[in-house]
Amino acid sequence: MNIPRDSQSQGFEKTRQGMRAFSKFGEIPRLDGKGTRALEAWFLGPKAENADELERLVVEAIRDQAFWRRNFHPGDPTHISEEIKRSPEYLQAMDALKEGYASLLAFLKKSVPFFSMRYQGHMNWDLTIPGILGYFAAMLYNPNNVAFEGSTATTILEILVGDDLCKMLGYSIPTEAEIDNGAIRPWGHITCDGTVANIEAIWSARNLKFYPLALQAALKNEASLAAAKDITVSLATGEIAPLIKLDTWSLLNLKGDDILALPGRLTKEYQIPREAIAQAMSKYSLQNLGIQEFSRQFLSDIPKSPIFFVPGTKHYSFPKAAALLGIGASNMIDVPVDTNARMSISHLEKFLQDCLAEHRPVYTVVAVIGSTEESAIDPIKEVLALREKFRSLGLEFTIHADGAWGGYHASVIREDFDMPEPDAFLAPPPAMPLSRYVTEQFNVLGHADSITVDPHKSGYIPYPAGALCYRNSAMRDLVTFSAPVVFHGDAEPTVGIYGVEGSKPGAAAAAVYLSHRVIRPSKSGYGKIIGAALFSCKKLYARLLCMARPEDPFIVVPVPQLPAEKIALSDINQQIQFIRDRIVGKTNDEIIADHEAIALLRELGPDQNILAYAFNFKTPSGTVNTDLALTNRLNKAIYDRLSINPGEDIYGYDLIVSTTDLHSDQYGKVFIENYKHRLGVSSSADPSITVLRSVVMDPWITETTKGSFLDVLEDEFRKAVYAALEEISPIQTRGY
Numbered sequence: 001m002n003i004p005r006d007s008q009s010q011g012f013e014k015t016r017q018g019m020r021a022f023s024k025f026g027e028i029p030r031l032d033g034k035g036t037r038a039l040e041a042w043f044l045g046p047k048a049e050n051a052d053e054l055e056r057l058v059v060e061a062i063r064d065q066a067f068w069r070r071n072f073h074p075g076d077p078t079h080i081s082e083e084i085k086r087s088p089e090y091l092q093a094m095d096a097l098k099e100g101y102a103s104l105l106a107f108l109k110k111s112v113p114f115f116s117m118r119y120q121g122h123m124n125w126d127l128t129i130p131g132i133l134g135y136f137a138a139m140l141y142n143p144n145n146v147a148f149e150g151s152t153a154t155t156i157l158e159i160l161v162g163d164d165l166c167k168m169l170g171y172s173i174p175t176e177a178e179i180d181n182g183a184i185r186p187w188g189h190i191t192c193d194g195t196v197a198n199i200e201a202i203w204s205a206r207n208l209k210f211y212p213l214a215l216q217a218a219l220k221n222e223a224s225l226a227a228a229k230d231i232t233v234s235l236a237t238g239e240i241a242p243l244i245k246l247d248t249w250s251l252l253n254l255k256g257d258d259i260l261a262l263p264g265r266l267t268k269e270y271q272i273p274r275e276a277i278a279q280a281m282s283k284y285s286l287q288n289l290g291i292q293e294f295s296r297q298f299l300s301d302i303p304k305s306p307i308f309f310v311p312g313t314k315h316y317s318f319p320k321a322a323a324l325l326g327i328g329a330s331n332m333i334d335v336p337v338d339t340n341a342r343m344s345i346s347h348l349e350k351f352l353q354d355c356l357a358e359h360r361p362v363y364t365v366v367a368v369i370g371s372t373e374e375s376a377i378d379p380i381k382e383v384l385a386l387r388e389k390f391r392s393l394g395l396e397f398t399i400h401a402d403g404a405w406g407g408y409h410a411s412v413i414r415e416d417f418d419m420p421e422p423d424a425f426l427a428p429p430p431a432m433p434l435s436r437y438v439t440e441q442f443n444v445l446g447h448a449d450s451i452t453v454d455p456h457k458s459g460y461i462p463y464p465a466g467a468l469c470y471r472n473s474a475m476r477d478l479v480t481f482s483a484p485v486v487f488h489g490d491a492e493p494t495v496g497i498y499g500v501e502g503s504k505p506g507a508a509a510a511a512v513y514l515s516h517r518v519i520r521p522s523k524s525g526y527g528k529i530i531g532a533a534l535f536s537c538k539k540l541y542a543r544l545l546c547m548a549r550p551e552d553p554f555i556v557v558p559v560p561q562l563p564a565e566k567i568a569l570s571d572i573n574q575q576i577q578f579i580r581d582r583i584v585g586k587t588n589d590e591i592i593a594d595h596e597a598i599a600l601l602r603e604l605g606p607d608q609n610i611l612a613y614a615f616n617f618k619t620p621s622g623t624v625n626t627d628l629a630l631t632n633r634l635n636k637a638i639y640d641r642l643s644i645n646p647g648e649d650i651y652g653y654d655l656i657v658s659t660t661d662l663h664s665d666q667y668g669k670v671f672i673e674n675y676k677h678r679l680g681v682s683s684s685a686d687p688s689i690t691v692l693r694s695v696v697m698d699p700w701i702t703e704t705t706k707g708s709f710l711d712v713l714e715d716e717f718r719k720a721v722y723a724a725l726e727e728i729s730p731i732q733t734r735g736y
């Protein structure tokens with residue numbers, strides 16, 4: 001175990017054989033073609049405008065399920081006879097069901113109204129209709145994607161969806177001929193969520209790091225591997241040497257693709273059967289020995305524990321991964337972020353330099369592609385460049401991109417793929433492009449070794465649907481404990497054996513499948529939804545930026561800086577005036593027709609569509625309050641008004657947002673001090689800033705039948721701020 005049993009081409013031969021075996025019996029569904037274009041047809045809608053269509057299609061799934069059941073051995077007997085259906089117990093049970101159902105339906109109305117334009121809180125909006133239908137229809141069949149035999153249809157869908165996600169993210173799928181010639185094949189699968197995907201990514205990175213140590217020991221000691229004793233590898237520096245001669249540090253710094261190719265080479269070049277490799281490795285692998293014994297045997301000359309790096313904005317799943325994998329959360333190192341909440345490359349470089357000097361192994365560097373609180377995108381292009389630099393110095397690590405939130409945003413710039421011919425009639429309208437910086441990061445995303453992406457976030461698909469994609473599919477073999485089963489002479493297509501989970505809903509794969517089929521994960525599909533949501537978010541940013549009038553007793557400071565603030569000496573006030581005149585209050589069409597406005601809008605606001613912001617108040621003399629504790633109290637008081645209290649009737653809420661605290665322990669001084677300065681509280685020592693946060697997923701808030709809904713949102717914000725000011729310090733605010 002802990003062994004890439006196959007070279008990747010052998011691994012995929014199994015999947016291919018499985019798909020072929022399956023296709024003998026009929027059509028395999030496809031996931032390509034041009035999809036559709038109308039956003040308005042993709043969602044139930046804030047007023048359930050598409051309820052009739054959805055109802056008809058849901059009923060069709062139930063009817064179709066009934067036909068399927070009746071046609072399976074139609075002559076088989078039944079137990080639920082008409083007579084039983086008339087029995088008192090039966091009737092009583094049905095009555096109780098209806099009663100319980102009615103009360104559940106009533107209770108569910110206490111849920112959060114994600115669909116509403118007034119909901120600007122967490123990562124939630126409407127679900128795609130194909131996502132709902134795919135889930136609902138497949139759920140009636142209750143497939144379990146843990147193994148093919150429990151999911152003979154939905155495993156196939158998961159394989160298709162895995163490839164589609166890879167293509168969206170920038171991993172290209174080689175042809176069968178290219179794979180036979182050694183091209184690296186990516187692979188993706190559906191997980192329950194982004195947390196599990198991140199844990200799997202760190203798990204595989206950890207196992208990859210230690211694999212060469214175990215293999216060297218097996219080569220030295222196991223007679224069954226004797227033929228391959230002289231096998232050579234390229235060192236990080238380019239030199240070629242026998243694996244058996246390498247010292248611990250060199251073994252810990254081999255290139256990932258070279259390590260992943262080793263098992264296949266043992267089979268191909270030295271004719272050692274895969275079973276023999278597995279057998280030999282079982283005595284040395286980390287998975288079998290456990291960290292304590294493995295370290296005792298192999299890491300005694302490594303002075304410090306291996307580590308991995310994350311930005312200060314990282315999601316909580318990484319400390320969990322570190323703890324679960326025995327790495328230890330204190331060996332997960334926060335890299336401070338810059339004033340844009342993006343990982344500071346100079347700090348990362350310094351840390352890596354220290355690791356090199358101290359011979360401290362690095363598992364991986366995590367770049368977050370859309371942080372949870374502010375949708376900041378780490379400079380993965382520079383992380384990749386740093387890896388090249390350190391590779392040449394003999395320090396190797398993998399790069400994991402956490403795109404749980406932001407991975408789908410790749411569709412905004414992804415040219416439509418798999419289209420039979422370009423479709424002039426249905427040309428997509430211009431979506432709000434991502435900023436130049438963000439576009440550059442997406443252009444190189446395909447060089448990351450693994451990428452987490454959550455269909456249940458920016459894919460607008462029902463929970464639970466996360467995903468992990470590997471650039472090199474052989475990575476998946478590092479985290480499996482069982483070999484693909486060969487049945488009936490044909491290999492079975494397998495996906496469920498790779499990773500953390502056991503049973504998992506095939507319905508989730510069906511939901512992603514149908515959604516991607518109708519809404520392609522490229523410019524003309526998901527790119528349109530997300531492009532419009534980015535537009536909404538940028539306009540909300542502009543609106544909040546310009547919201548406070550001179551006579552208002554407060555200021556609003558969005559976390560994202562203005563483009564002018566990022567460039568020394570440029571005129572900030574002039575830029576704000578431009579935004580006031582040419583963006584706020586203008587219709588979308590007016591902005592799109594204004595080249596200067598659209599150019600600025602592109603660079604404006606957060607990297608993606610999550611906006612963090614805070615309010616501060618003015619003292620009676622008109623100056624801005626300088627006490628951060630009071631500022632935090634104000635924002636908490638605003639949040640109290642704009643969030644749902646347990647049990648309360650949700651009809652009474654006019655605007656809902658979320659909140660978070662930004663702490664200098666994670667974010668670092670540079671970011672925190674810069675934001676404090678902009679809030680006017682730089683003299684306060686408090687290390688934690690409370691902000692409000694809005695994830696803007698709604699593509700329609702700027703274009704309703706009654707104009708821009710931002711007018712309503714601004715009014716609601718103003719009301720909440722005045723009420724909060726009244727509550728926290730009536731004396732300190734000006735009379736109004």
Ligand SMILES: *Cc1c(COP(=O)(O)O)cnc(C)c1O
Pocket residue numbers: 192193194195196198315317368370371372402403404405454466
């Ligand atoms: C949401 C999120 C996760 C975790 O995903 P879940 O699906 O909630 O488990 C990980 N990373 C980032 C950046 C996220 O936004």
